[in-house]
Structure formats: C-alpha cells, structure tokens
Amino acid sequence: MENSGEQFDVIVIGAGIMGSSTAYQTSKRGHKTLLLEQFDFLHHRGSSHGESRTLRATYPEDYYSRLVIESSHLWEEAESEIGYKVYFKSPQFDMGLSDDKSLRAVIASCRKNSIPHRVLDQRQVHEEFSGRIQLAENWVGVLSDLGGVIKPTKAVSMFQTLALKNGAVLRDNSEVFDIKKDDVRDGVFVCTRNGESFWGRKCVVTVGAWMNKLVQSVTGLVLPIQPLETCVCYWKIKQGHEEEFTIQGGFPTFASYGEPYIYGTPSLEFPGLIKIPVHGGQRCEPDKRTWSPAPMILDSLRQWIRERFGDRVDSTGPASNNRFGRLD
Numbered sequence: 129m130e131n132s133g134e135q136f137d138v139i140v141i142g143a144g145i146m147g148s149s150t151a152y153q154t155s156k157r158g159h160k161t162l163l164l165e166q167f168d169f170l171h172h173r174g175s176s177h178g179e180s181r182t183l184r185a186t187y188p189e190d191y192y193s194r195l196v197i198e199s200s201h202l203w204e205e206a207e208s209e210i211g212y213k214v215y216f217k218s219p220q221f222d223m224g225l226s227d228d229k230s231l232r233a234v235i236a237s238c239r240k241n242s243i244p245h246r247v248l249d250q251r252q253v254h255e256e257f258s259g260r261i262q263l264a265e266n267w268v269g270v271l272s273d274l275g276g277v278i279k280p281t282k283a284v285s286m287f288q289t290l291a292l293k294n295g296a297v298l299r300d301n302s303e304v305f306d307i308k309k310d311d312v313r314d315g316v317f318v319c320t321r322n323g324e325s326f327w328g329r330k331c332v333v334t335v336g337a338w339m340n341k342l343v344q345s346v347t348g349l350v351l352p353i354q355p356l357e358t359c360v361c362y363w364k365i366k367q368g369h370e371e372e373f374t375i376q377g378g379f380p381t382f383a384s385y386g387e388p389y390i391y392g393t394p395s396l397e398f399p400g401l402i403k404i405p406v407h408g409g410q411r412c413e414p415d416k417r418t419w420s421p422a423p424m425i426l427d428s429l430r431q432w433i434r435e436r437f438g439d440r441v442d443s444t445g446p447a448s449n450n451r452f453g454r455l456d
C-alpha cells in the first residue's frame with residue numbers, strides 16, 4: 129500500500145451532498161481536507177444526483193425542523209459565495225386526513241418549534257390555492273413559509289467547487305476499503321482500492337447506501353441498514369394551466385400523509401411537468417441493481433392526482449419516469 133505522504137486534518141469519504149458539503153465546511157474553517165469518491169464526481173449511482181429535492185421545515189420528527197431552519201441560512205451563504213442559485217424558495221403545504229398521526233405530529237412540531245403555519249380546512253384550501261388543490265371534507269392542510277426546491281447535482285457541484293477554492297483536495301475513482309487507527313500519532317490511515325493510503329487527523333464517513341459495505345470491510349460488523357431503490361415520476365400539466373403550478377405562480381412544495389405517502393415539487397426543472405412521486409421504494413443492494421424503474425403504486429397515485437388536482441393535471445399516466453432507480 130503506497131502512502132501518499134500527504135497528511136490531512138480531515139478526510140471525507142463519499143462525495144454525495146453530505147460529503148461534498150462537509151468538505152466545503154471543513155475547508156472553510158481552515159482544515160486541510162481530502163474528499164474521496166469511489167466513482168466519477170457527479171455520478172448518477174447514489175442519492176444526490178438529479179434535478180430537485182424538497183426542502184421543508186415541517187416534519188413529524190420535530191428535531192428535523194431546527195436543522196432545516198439552520199440549513200436554509202447555510203444554503204444562502206453558500207449561494208452567495210458561488211454566485212448562482214441552487215435553492216428555489218416556495219411555501220410548503222402538508223395535507224392528509226385530519227386525524228392522521230403524522231400530520232398531527234407535523235402540527236405539534238410547528239407549535240413546538242414556533243414555525244409560523246396555518247391549519248386550513250377544505251374550503252380555506254380551495255380559496256388559498258384558487259381551486260388548484262382540492263381536499264376531501266375530512267382532510268386538513270398545513271401551510272407554512274419555509275419550503276422550496278434544491279437542485280441536487282448542481283448543489284453537489286457547488287460544494288465541491290467551493291471546497292476546491294478553499295484548498296481542499298478532491299479525488300474521484302478512489303474507493304476506500306479500509307480505515308486503520310494510528311495510535312502513535314492519533315489519527316487514521318485511509319486506504320483505497322487503487323493502492324493508496326492517506327493519513328488524516330480525523331475521518332468523516334458519508335457513504336450513503338454503501339455504509340454497510342464499508343463498515344463490514346473495515347470492522348466485519350453488519351449494520352441493520354437497508355437501502356431502497358426509488359423512482360421519481362413527472363406528470364403533464366394540462367394546457368393553459370402550466371403557470372399555475374410554478375413557484376412564480378405561488379404553488380408550494382407538498383407532502384400528502386397517509387397510504388401511500390406522496391410528495392412533490394412545483395413545476396420547475398421540466399416546464400409543463402410536475403413531479404409527483406410516492407415516497408419509498410424496493411429493497412436493493414447498491415452494487416447489484418436492476419436499473420429499471422421501481423414498481424410504483426400507480427393506481428393510487430393516479431387517483432390521488434385526480435382527487436387533488438382535478439382536471440388540471442393529466443392523471444392517465446406519468447409523462448416521464450426517471451429511467452434508473454436511485455438510492456434512498
């Protein structure tokens with residue numbers, strides 16, 4: 129094993145959104161940082177590629193809210209350093225049966241974290257969105273300000289560029305298979321399959337769905353982590369209604385609790401299409417995948433679109449699936 133001789137304050141393993149933003153933050157704080165990625169940078173085999181992710185402060189798990197509120201400022205800070213946008217703000221709208229446990233937890237979390245929000249009944253939702261979102265009589269909606277869309281591939285690229293500007297070293301096609309403790313100098317050796325070894329004072333592991341593989345290779349332990357292969361689909365907005373579903377038109381990011389759990393973003397990345405997928409997917413091994421769209425509960429998704437968006441969105445079938453499953 130060839131020791132590169134280079135020494136780092138922090139070695140980050142895995143260059144998805146977590147690893148790339150970590151490398152940005154550590155290098156910004158003046159720590160000499162190395163970011164290692166097993167595939168090409170900006171590859172499409174992990175969780176962080178693509179065109180959109182929802183950002184919202186309203187979660188049933190109330191510890192998320194504080195993190196998201198803090199993160200929204202950090203997104204803006206990174207955007208101002210790079211000079212372009214990756215975060216497109218919109219309101220967030222959560223909905224479901226009025227006694228749905230998760231939706232009740234969302235409302236409780238808003239109260240606990242002092243997140244300004246309004247709980248709206250069927251009629252109020254109709255008025256608020258001028259008929260674009262329709263709820264059943266026994267449903268309620270929760271409207272809050274902090275929502276929006278993150279462009280994930282663009283955001284990963286932004287963090288890597290900023291890390292590089294701060295002096296970080298970035299290496300792709302470098303799969304880590306071992307991390308050895310150096311008790312003499314209080315650090316670690318990080319070893320890659322292409323025969324290199326790097327010394328770091330600290331090591332941050334952000335390998336997403338490959339966590340089990342790496343932990344097993346380093347320690348022999350098997351962690352109870354099950355990656356899912358999931359599928360995103362877009363639906364056609366009917367002619368004449370396209371603007372109504374955009375951020376500029378006041379349309380929110382949204383989550384619909386119940387079975388199935390559905391979420392979506394305003395029309396942004398593909399004009400005339402709106403992203404409405406089911407949250408979840410099929411079990412998979414990240415390195416042995418079918419690369420075919422994960423089966424979706426299409427019938428209930430169609431029905432949900434018909435009931436919520438009426439005749440403004442074509443619910444006969446998705447206009448596009450992402451061709452390949454992604455990891456969650």
Ligand SMILES: Cc1cc2nc3c(=O)[nH]c(=O)nc-3n(C[C@H](O)[C@H](O)[C@H](O)COP(=O)(O)OP(=O)(O)OC[C@H]3O[C@@H](n4cnc5c(N)ncnc54)[C@H](O)[C@@H]3O)c2cc1C
Binds near residue numbers: 175304
């Ligand atoms: C379809 C989909 C929709 C989603 N929607 C939302 C949403 O709306 N809102 C939201 O907040 N979140 C959403 N998520 C979740 C979010 O995208 C993920 O939580 C996030 O991208 C995870 O990033 P990560 O860096 O942990 O993992 P990854 O992006 O998978 O990055 C891990 C990286 O580590 C590398 N790696 C693995 N093993 C090694 C090794 N041994 N050596 C070197 N490198 C290694 C991998 O190649 C990979 O690049 C969604 C996820 C998916 C898949």
